Amino acid sequence: MTATEKRLIELAAERFSADANLLTPGQDFFEALGIKSIQALDLLTDLEDEFDIEIPDYEMQGVNTFAALAALIDKRA
Amino acid sequence: MVEWMLQNGIWEVKMSAPPCNEIGLEMLSALESFVGEAEASDAHSVIIYSGLESGFSAGADLKSLYSEVSGGWDEAKRGQLSDFLSRIHSVFNRLDMLPQTVICSIHRVCFGGGFELALCGDIRVAEKTARFAFPELRLGIIPCFGGIPRLERDIGNAMVRDLLLTGRSIRATKAAEIGLVTHVVPRGEGLAAARAVANQTGKFDPEARRSCKQFLKLLPTERLEEEKRVALRLFQSDVVINALKKFVESDDVRPYLP
Amino acid sequence: MLTLDRLQCLGEALRDAMVTYKSNIALIEADRKRESARLTYREVRAEALRITALLQQYQVRPGDRCAILMSNQSKWLISAAGALWTGATLVPLDYKLTAPEQLALMLHCQPRALIIEYPVWRKLRELDLSGLAQTNILVTEAPDSDTLPAAVRWETSPGQAPEEVDGQRDDVACVVYSSGTGGTPKGCQLTHQNYLAQAQVLGRMYPMAESDRYFSILPTNHAIDFMCGFLVPFLMGAAVVHQRTLRPQFLGPTMKKYEVSHMALVPMLLKTLESRIRDALDELPSAQRQVIDTLIKVNDYATRREPNHALSSRILKPLHDRFGGRLKYIFCGGAFVDRGPAEFFYRIGIPVAIGYGLTEAGTVLTVNDLKPFRGDTVGKPVQGTQIEIRHPNEEGVGEVWAKGPTVMKGYLDEPELTNDAIIDGWLRTGDLGQFDPSGHLKLRGRAKNMIVTEGGKNIYPEDIEAAFDGLAGCEEFAVFAANYIWPAATMTGEQLTAVLRPAAGEAITSECLDDLRIRNGRLADFKRVTSYIVWSEEFPRTASLKVKRNVLSRHIAEAMTRDSLKELAQ
Numbered sequence: 001m002t003a004t005e006k007r008l009i010e011l012a013a014e015r016f017s018a019d020a021n022l023l024t025p026g027q028d029f030f031e032a033l034g035i036k037s038i039q040a041l042d043l044l045t046d047l048e049d050e051f052d053i054e055i056p057d058y059e060m061q062g063v064n065t066f067a068a069l070a071a072l073i074d075k076r077a
Numbered sequence: 078m079v080e081w082m083l084q085n086g087i088w089e090v091k092m093s094a095p096p097c098n099e100i101g102l103e104m105l106s107a108l109e110s111f112v113g114e115a116e117a118s119d120a121h122s123v124i125i126y127s128g129l130e131s132g133f134s135a136g137a138d139l140k141s142l143y144s145e146v147s148g149g150w151d152e153a154k155r156g157q158l159s160d161f162l163s164r165i166h167s168v169f170n171r172l173d174m175l176p177q178t179v180i181c182s183i184h185r186v187c188f189g190g191g192f193e194l195a196l197c198g199d200i201r202v203a204e205k206t207a208r209f210a211f212p213e214l215r216l217g218i219i220p221c222f223g224g225i226p227r228l229e230r231d232i233g234n235a236m237v238r239d240l241l242l243t244g245r246s247i248r249a250t251k252a253a254e255i256g257l258v259t260h261v262v263p264r265g266e267g268l269a270a271a272r273a274v275a276n277q278t279g280k281f282d283p284e285a286r287r288s289c290k291q292f293l294k295l296l297p298t299e300r301l302e303e304e305k306r307v308a309l310r311l312f313q314s315d316v317v318i319n320a321l322k323k324f325v326e327s328d329d330v331r332p333y334l335p
Numbered sequence: 336m337l338t339l340d341r342l343q344c345l346g347e348a349l350r351d352a353m354v355t356y357k358s359n360i361a362l363i364e365a366d367r368k369r370e371s372a373r374l375t376y377r378e379v380r381a382e383a384l385r386i387t388a389l390l391q392q393y394q395v396r397p398g399d400r401c402a403i404l405m406s407n408q409s410k411w412l413i414s415a416a417g418a419l420w421t422g423a424t425l426v427p428l429d430y431k432l433t434a435p436e437q438l439a440l441m442l443h444c445q446p447r448a449l450i451i452e453y454p455v456w457r458k459l460r461e462l463d464l465s466g467l468a469q470t471n472i473l474v475t476e477a478p479d480s481d482t483l484p485a486a487v488r489w490e491t492s493p494g495q496a497p498e499e500v501d502g503q504r505d506d507v508a509c510v511v512y513s514s515g516t517g518g519t520p521k522g523c524q525l526t527h528q529n530y531l532a533q534a535q536v537l538g539r540m541y542p543m544a545e546s547d548r549y550f551s552i553l554p555t556n557h558a559i560d561f562m563c564g565f566l567v568p569f570l571m572g573a574a575v576v577h578q579r580t581l582r583p584q585f586l587g588p589t590m591k592k593y594e595v596s597h598m599a600l601v602p603m604l605l606k607t608l609e610s611r612i613r614d615a616l617d618e619l620p621s622a623q624r625q626v627i628d629t630l631i632k633v634n635d636y637a638t639r640r641e642p643n644h645a646l647s648s649r650i651l652k653p654l655h656d657r658f659g660g661r662l663k664y665i666f667c668g669g670a671f672v673d674r675g676p677a678e679f680f681y682r683i684g685i686p687v688a689i690g691y692g693l694t695e696a697g698t699v700l701t702v703n704d705l706k707p708f709r710g711d712t713v714g715k716p717v718q719g720t721q722i723e724i725r726h727p728n729e730e731g732v733g734e735v736w737a738k739g740p741t742v743m744k745g746y747l748d749e750p751e752l753t754n755d756a757i758i759d760g761w762l763r764t765g766d767l768g769q770f771d772p773s774g775h776l777k778l779r780g781r782a783k784n785m786i787v788t789e790g791g792k793n794i795y796p797e798d799i800e801a802a803f804d805g806l807a808g809c810e811e812f813a814v815f816a817a818n819y820i821w822p823a824a825t826m827t828g829e830q831l832t833a834v835l836r837p838a839a840g841e842a843i844t845s846e847c848l849d850d851l852r853i854r855n856g857r858l859a860d861f862k863r864v865t866s867y868i869v870w871s872e873e874f875p876r877t878a879s880l881k882v883k884r885n886v887l888s889r890h891i892a893e894a895m896t897r898d899s900l901k902e903l904a905q
Contacts (some may be wrong), residue, residue, distance in 0.1 A: 167773030
């Protein structure tokens with residue numbers, strides 16, 4: 001996994017009290033974390049702060065996996 | 078629902094209407110009652126915050142709205158909607174112009190009508206988890222609780238257009254960058270920060286403080302009326318009913334995301 | 336839904352309504368001594384047409400004036416309708432004025448006919464009525480023993496058939512005098528258009544169902560009752576209840592018996608009603624009292640949102656039952672309304688709709704729509720009416736000016752006064768106010784030198800001055816509304832103040848004060864001066880020797896504060 005994916009998974013695990021070891025980049029993060037859109041926003045905030053970027057939330061369309069999310073971050077970093 | 082308490086010259090207004098302080102008839106009436114009391118009191122500050130985990134307010138009560146209009150629009154329903162909007166505008170205007178310094182403490186979701194409520198405040202404190210958005214365009218309407226003129230009053234027009242025309246949400250840090258909020262605090266610290274602001278503003282001569290606010294803050298009356306008119310016109314289209322239906326019937330994996 | 340745009344005049348509107356609602360009850364007259372009389376619209380039409388014919392028999396022609404002078408009762412409305420159908424202009428006079436005051440108004444307007452009730456006629460005919468030689472007098476309920484010289488019985492059968500004449504929208508329907516306390520009579524000429532426009536707006540905001548009952552407590556010559564207790568109920572097929580012996584202790588039982596749904600009150604009566612209810616509550620055994628108190632709290636919570644009459648009357652059934660349980664609205668205006676009583680009624684489930692208007696502009700310029708209930712404002716401008724706040728100060732308080740379809744045509748025979756009052760179609764109300772952020776008007780004081788009593792009477796200080804002509808030991812004398820000299824941003828604390836300039840020397844003599852006290856005592860209590868100040872400079876006057884009030888009051892305000900007012904012992 002890439003550095004971004006790793007950091008992303010760490011933050012997600014921290015935010016949602018999940019076990020980072022059980023999370024892999026290919027997973028759908030809604031399912032894996034058991035969250036809904038409102039919590040996805042919380043994750044987004046964490047990511048924006050962490051990477052000091054802005055991710056317009058409409059770019060999240062079609063982005064369901066950790067890998068895709070990490071790619072989105074990389075595009076903006 | 079909504080409770081308010083006066084202590085040490087500060088009104089603390091706590092909204093606790095699950096799921097996320099949606100603004101419908103009940104919230105409206107509670108705000109009307111509160112505003113009447115506040116106008117008559119000589120408190121120096123008002124703090125508005127949410128007692129719910131889910132956030133400050135997700136906006137208008139779309140579920141009620143949908144159940145009202147799902148049968149289709151008619152003259153009577155249009156009248157009711159118009160009345161409702163007028164009442165919201167009235168109470169938001171009174172909130173906007175209260176003699177007290179109004180501080181909003183925002184965490185997590187602050188969307189649509191909720192954002193419009195926050196814009197009535199004089200000073201906004203945001204926890205790091207706060208996110209602001211005007212997603213109305215997704216429903217085929219525009220913000221109609223007075224949000225647009227108030228946003229125009231507070232931040233630069235480029236950002237107003239971006240927020241309105243994309244419907245995207247921005248986080249607290251970004252909101253501070255654009256001047257929408259003036260304090261960003263860690264999670265859970267919003268109320269404490271708001272109280273500190275209130276205590277500070279309360280130290281000054283009331284007459285001077287009131288005059289100062291009155292001088293600084295103008296009510297954009299004509300723009301507000303125009304916004305209401307445009308919103309009512311848009312409401313009549315089928316686009317709105319279909320969008321409401323979709324929102325209400327979703328099992329929420331993504332409704333807060335575009 | 337009232338749509339009156341295509342109607343030409345009140346006569347046509349009333350005729351249409353009476354024909355449409357023929358079997359509905361129109362009028363109910365209650366009196367503790369006798370059984371109530373009930374009349375259907377068909378019956379009212381028949382009686383009123385008889386009056387039309389009778390008036391025409393006595394030469395009343397279209398455009399003539401017909402005055403009515405009687406206490407609240409069915410005959411008032413019947414006479415009014417009958418007179419309107421002759422094409423005459425109504426002059427509703429205040430039966431509570433003294434006979435000389437009533438005479439003065441009639442000498443001013445020279446009515447062709449006067450419809451008057453016997454007790455009032457008894458007093459009036461003792462005066463010299465030679466100035467009313469053209470006036471035909473119709474007296475109601477005169478006893479057989481009185482031969483009624485110079486008058487005709489109202490109950491007489493006419494010798495001819497009635498011929499209904501309709502007016503045009505722009506014709507004057509009524510001349511309503513806005514003050515009857517002496518001085519120049521100000522007869523507001525209100526057109527059919529003024530009334531129809533007002534009725535349409537009020538009928539839409541507060542529609543009456545055919546089963547609704549309006550309790551007419553205010554005198555029908557009063558603008559509020561003429562509209563809410565005559566025109567609107569009749570045009571909507573509802574009924575009006577009159578109670579002849581109007582004493583506070585009979586209000587409740589009457590409201591209950593006739594299932595009253597609507598009422599209009601002046602603030603004084605609102606307070607009276609509130610204290611009656613509170614007294615009744617106090618008299619309850621404490622267990623019941625506690626229950627009611629709890630119920631009031633529950634109702635409070637349940638109706639924080641908006642009036643919910645069905646809910647409130649269920650929660651507060653024991654309380655509402657005392658008043659018949661059907662009371663939906665109380666309209667309140669005519670003078671400053673204290674928020675306390677209004678909020679009390681709202682808390683027990685009866686919304687009070689507060690409004691503001693002037694005789695010069697119909698019944699209401701602004702009224703609350705109860706969405707939501709506000710006890711601290713007089714509401715928003717009614718549809719079609721514009722309100723402007725001119726020359727606002729930093730707080731936004733300025734003079735209230737109004738324009739709209741209910742503004743009068745002008746004062747009868749007083750072009751100068753009219754031009755002072757209406758400029759470019761805008762009526763100068765003489766009141767001070769401001770709009771609050773929700774668009775509601777709040778009244779904040781008076782720009783004109785006048786006070787309004789709690790009973791809604793306008794008192795012009797200049798008119799009181801006549802009572803003090805030739806005051807002993809006094810070189811010059813003027814009466815002011817204290818709030819005019821020292822404007823306070825409030826409508827309360829109104830009082831009349833005498834400004835005295837003593838003759839020779841500076842001090843005021845006890846002779847002067849005694850004379851002042853004696854003459855003051857002869858006035859009706861609401862017209863009395865309650866304080867005085869001594870002024871040593873000559874009063875500024877115009878070329879025609881009228882006192883320049885605005886200049887004098889400014890000088891006084893600059894020289895002394897309101898605390899310098901000396902109380903005048905009564």
